[in-house]
Amino acid sequence: MLAGQIPILSVEADTIPRAYEQAIKEVWEKGISIRTEYDRPEDPPSRDATVIIVVHEPFAQPRFHRSFADGLGGLAEYVMEVVHGAHDYWVKPLDEILKGKESKDTRWTYTYHGRLFQYRVEDQVIDQVDAMIHKLAQTGYTRRAQAITWNPKLDPPTEDPPCLQRMWGRLCEDGEGGYVFNMNTHWRSRDLFKAWFENVIAITTLMRAIAERIEKKMRAPVRVGRYADICDSLHIYGSYFREIEGDPEKGIKSFFEKLESRSFEERTWHSGFVKPYFIDDGLGKGLKPMLERETEMPAEVRQAIDKELRSMEKDDYIV
């Protein structure tokens, strides 16, 4: 590797938790040391690489790793944010977004759902996901079914511009009269240790929702295929090194020791275990508490989440 060149790494696995663990190991061992805008002065530089991660069966079990920075109920709410726009109403008004760093309004400047489903171009609002579905149902092999998030006017001046940049999909015949929906996502930047897993659970849930809508439109079986995740900068922040490295003198295990001390089953969860927590985690998070708590959520979003909740309560629904 020539000095100053960012490594390009690749990871391939059958399930999400396997891919996640492999990616952390790869970036930790082979990533470059480089600073990010989010490192504090006392933090070491982050570990970083350009990475492509392929998950062959995103809904294969176990689907959930136990290492992420939230509870299961919180994860469920995040999935609703990406798939149904649960928190689109937390985005601040356009005139505040345009103020960039000068804005005192601390509400969000975007949501992925907002950008994918209601992308604004001049005076038009475009549902890019609907367009993807329409295009794929019409011509499955098209290479033009994609949705973007970046807004060159709104995003460069903000503190937290979107990480996800583009979502792309294509159908392939499965040889049995049905189709396989393959999806790629492209990310500008990504916190591998504390965001990647939750992002992927949400994005693959969206992937399944898209496949279901295409299936309905085509009146032919469409199943979820492989998911490819491409990051320009996939990183482990310097502030996490304490957690990754542990502290043998204080008896604190390293992240990798923690993984090695348990079997794969003991560091993951199956969807069946997770589902009741997605519905209500007993600590004020999950779909039911979210609907009770967020009284300002628009009615149509509430209806979509309520519908999801009713599907989730059925036995055959996989979270």
Add this chain to the structure above:
Amino acid sequence: MEIYAQIADEIVKGQADSVKELVNRALSENISAEDILNNGLVAGMNVVSEKFKNNEFFIPEVLVSARAMTAGLNIINPLLAEANVKAKGKVVIGTVKGDLHDIGKNIVGMMLQGAGYEIVDLGADVPKEKFIEFTQKEEANMVGMSALLTTTMIYMKEVIQGLKDAGLRDKVKVIIGGAPVTQAYADQIEADGYAPDAASAIDLAKDLLD
């Protein structure tokens, strides 16, 4: 295995239904709610807390255990109130105004509750007036503030100033935490303590309150 150890064990495993069943059985055997709390529920959460501190537990596992502990606590809470059993201290916690991130705050709250403290959780996006109101009304011993954004952590200073103006600052300890927060910032705004992560926050709170 005695019933206290069984309750503690089921909390570590995150089995809410088993904890409920065991707590009910303990009550039917005339074991006091206070003993169930201290020897079963708190003992179980102490193990979870220790495992989390030593990086042996993942964050979602802590919350699964907390749910199990809460299931037991919900059964004995009315009995504890009846018997006038006091918590070790009262902590008002919240994520400061403008910030909707609450996971770090939730974990600290759950662990402190599991350690025998009473938690008054004000939620996220909490204005200083609410911190002051509840500190006064609840006669809290500690205020814990969390922020995940550089743009919102500056509000912690306003809350501390508000506590000073209300004549409450000398009566409560103030601890702060969150990704952008540092010890230097804690010193600058005259907080009593800063913790870089949830596990350290528990030790810090215990040190300041005990």
